[in-house]
Amino acid sequence: MTENQEDALYEFLENNRDPFTLEDVMGFIRLLDFSRNNRLAEEITAFIDSQNIAFRLEPGRWVSRRGCFEPLHFVISPTRPELLNGILIPGHRCVPFANPMLYPQEYRFFYKGSQIPFSSIEGPPEEFYPYYTIFGEEYAPEYVAKDNPNNESAFNSDPYEDPPEVSIQTLDMRNLYRELAFVPGDRFVVHTRDWREGYFDLERVGREEWSKVDLYAWLEAAEGGFEGSFKSLGPGSRTEEQIAYAYWYGGKRMRDVPAYSLEDFLYEQTDRIETTPYGMETRFWFAGKEIPDRNELEGINAQSPVEEILSRSGAPVSEYVVQAYVCDALFRRDKDISALMKRIVPPSVAIEEKDREYLTRFVTELMSEFEPIYSPFKDSAMGPIRQRMGELHTAVIDLAARLHKGDINTSWLPKHTFIILSQIKDHAEGVLDDLNTDTPPEEDELDALDNSLDSMIETYEDIKELIDDALDSFRQNNLSVVKRVKSEGLEWRILQVSLGGTDVWRRLILPESCRLKELHGIIQALLGWKGEYAYHFALEEQNSRDRGGSGRLELDSALGELDLRGGNSFLYEYGSKWTVKILVLSRYEPEEQPSIRCVAGAAAAPPEYIDGPMRFRRYITALERGGVDAERELALRELGQDFNPEAFDLDTCNRKLASVLIGEQ
Structure with a gap:
């Protein structure tokens, strides 16, 4: 198109x-x-x-999001702070019943035909983030910044620190709360008057007006809807997409009242759905489960011969991005087509000669078309940002291509390597597309793009450093020995052990002769646990359906004997709250005296007695907030005064592993 x-x-x-x-x-x-x-x-x-x-x-037949969600109803439950201040913060409350192209401050709310006036409230930005987290926890600062130009300027002044105070546009609800005798627990039923423009009508519902039976029916529909969304879309491109499809798969019951508000459902009512780390972002996912890795950069929906060539070659970008590279060449005053081609298709990307010739002709024609109408004066503000963003995009494509060449086994790479690279690539392309215009964005928007670019470059450099470390470990293979075994007749495997619902993961090497009851002790050592709870190993649900039972695996089974029913992973379920996903990666060719050892990992594991991943993440959030409050004090008491969520030391991990294995000898 x-x-x-x-x-x-x-x-x-x-x-x-x-x-x-x-x-x-x-x-x-x-x-x-x-x-x-x-x-x-x-x-x-x-x-x-x-x-x-x-x-x-x-x-060949669809219904639009507007057609699905207009004129349906959903629920907003005002919080106690909102009631005390006589306000309502729209935030994420209208997802997915409002056009995602609108920001919350653009919504309009009505009561009995009259528009509810606006007011504002000031405070530290972290006080307002909880009202935007359904967009994705990582995007909450962006939504707060976009609320008004003053906020945006305050955030842009220092991209590494939140401003001390911001102002948020709210609905002035003082008269309405008084008129309706609104009390905590009451709800608003919201009617979607106009999905495209973001117009909504409010109606009060008392806290006792809906039966628990009706609310439970909605809860069941909602949990089924989210699980249907996960199975159909996987993690999706954004949380809004996940939620929109959850309402679709949840059917008419989920798109009707009586209902819980979406934030009450996600953060208070369900124990089957929770937020989960996904590269640089978060998604909603099955509680206690890990989102499966994707081991390649995402391609685009190729719509032209040029896009098909780039996607097939491993540099999947749209024509709009190619146009941005051409504009960048004009900004550089560099008409060398061969240099431009190296930026679009780095040398590490394998491209057939006939495809290179076609792409070169296309780029040359674009250069001839753009050069007479290009204005260096108009491009003076956008050009430097486009140039840096293009260089980052080229670097990501080049790094991914080198990793895919097979110089090393990618199982040694940090967890979510390709997901993070894909997310950086997608964000870079979005900016390049935004800058593919004759009209420069406003100065504040350019500042925001420049700051986001700094953050993306920093993330890229961090992940590249981790990759380089992994390459060194793979090539040198000089890790400390934990347990010597004879390699004759043994096959070795790389396993990734990930604690569901957390950032905690470990990667280890061990022989296929290792039995599951021995793997239990190894996992306990990797996570620093003491084995105080019952455990079992099981196939994941989708791989165990034809077993006619729970899918549990025998503890005497060796890794090499496991029938994973076409999958490459199984579960270690410990106590009632913890699920560890064990991903069986590639075979490993050991040195003459191989050793069972941990080769990579990240994040400090929680104490085993913590009440599951959701509680653990809340403690981490409380620690990150700083200050003194009851939840932070509880977190310090449960996790320990010296607990560092990011702490992981490979040598320490292997010493713990050694002590367990030596004790088994």
């Missing part, structure tokens, strides 16, 4: 409330853009389904 055709598709979806067919949307697009495209039908279908911007009813 052309850029105009893509814009027309989004316009169609934002305005359409009824189920539509492929022919409907093609007709609308061709009214606005007559460009010939023999693959338009195929491209529209692929774009809608790959971007998850509409819900599929059947092949």
Whole structure:
């Protein structure tokens, strides 16, 4: 699709409330853009389904998000601080019943036909972050910053520290709370009047008006909806996407009242869904489970020959990004096409000669087309940011390509390596796309882009340093010996042990002859636990269905004897709260005297008596807040005064492992 055709598709979806067919949307697009495209039908279908911007009813037939969520109802439960201050902070409360292109301060709320006026409240930004975390915990500062220009300037003044105070636009609810005699526990039923514009009507519901039976039915539908979303989409591209599809898979019951508010459901009511780290971001996921790694950079939905070539070669970008690289060359005053090609397709990326020739002709034509109309004066503000962002994008593509060449076994790389690289690549492409314009963004927006670029470069350098360390460990293989065994006749494996719902993981090498009851002791040593609770090993649910039982594995089974039913992982369930995912990675060719040892890992494991990953994360959050409050004091008491969530030392881990293994001899 052309850029105009893509814009027309989004316009169609934002305005359409009824189920539509492929022919409907093609007709609308061709009214606005007559460009010939023999693959338009195929491209529209692929774009809608790959971007998850509409819900599929059947092949060739969808309903838009507006059509799904307007004019339905959902629930907002005001917090005690909001009631005390006579305000309501929209924040994340309208997801997914509002257009995701709108910011919360753009919503409009009405009561009995009259718009509720706005007010504001001041305070430290961390006081407001909880009202935005459903967008993703990592995005809460961005939403607070975007609330008003003063906030944005305050955040941009120091990208590494939050400002001491910000101001948030709120709804002025003082008169309405008094009129409705609103008390803690009461709710607002919210009617979605206009999904596209973000218009909502409020109606009070008393805390005792809905039966627990009806609320439980909604809870069951919601948990099923989220689990259906995870199984269908995986982690998705953003939390908003996960939530939109959760409401879709939750069916009519989830999209109706009586209901819990979304934040009450996610943070108070369910024990089956929780937030989980995912690279640099967070997602909602099965409680206590780990999101599976993806071991490659995501491609794009290739829509043109150029995009197909780049995707096939391992440098998957859109034509818009290629255009940004051409603008960058003009900004550099560098007309060397070969140098430009090396930035778009780094030397480490394998590309067939005929494809390189086609791409070179395309880039040369773009240069000839852009050069007469390019204005260095107009590009003076955007150019430096585009140049740095392009260099970062090239570096990520180059690093990923070198890792994929097979110089080392990627099992040695830090956890989530490719996920983090993919996220940096996607963010960089988003910025390059935003800067592919003749109209420079406002100064505050450019400052924000520049600051986000600093953060992305820092993250890239951190992950590259970790990768370099892993490469050194792999090549030198000079780790301390823990237990010597004869290698003759033994196959060795690399296993990754990840504590569900946390950032804690360890990677180890051990022989396939290791039995599960021995692996239990090894995991206990890796996590610093004492073995005080019952445990068992089991297949993951999807791999155990045909067993007709719980999928439990025999403790006398050796690793090499396990039947994982086509999968590559199994679970270690310890006590009633902890689930450890064991990912069986590649085989390992040991040196002459191999050793069972830990080769990589991250984060300090929680004490085993903590009440599960959700409680552990809340303690970590309390520690990070600083200051003195009851929750922080409890966290210090439960975790220990010297607990450092980021602490992991490979030598210490192997000493603990050695003491266990020596004791077994």
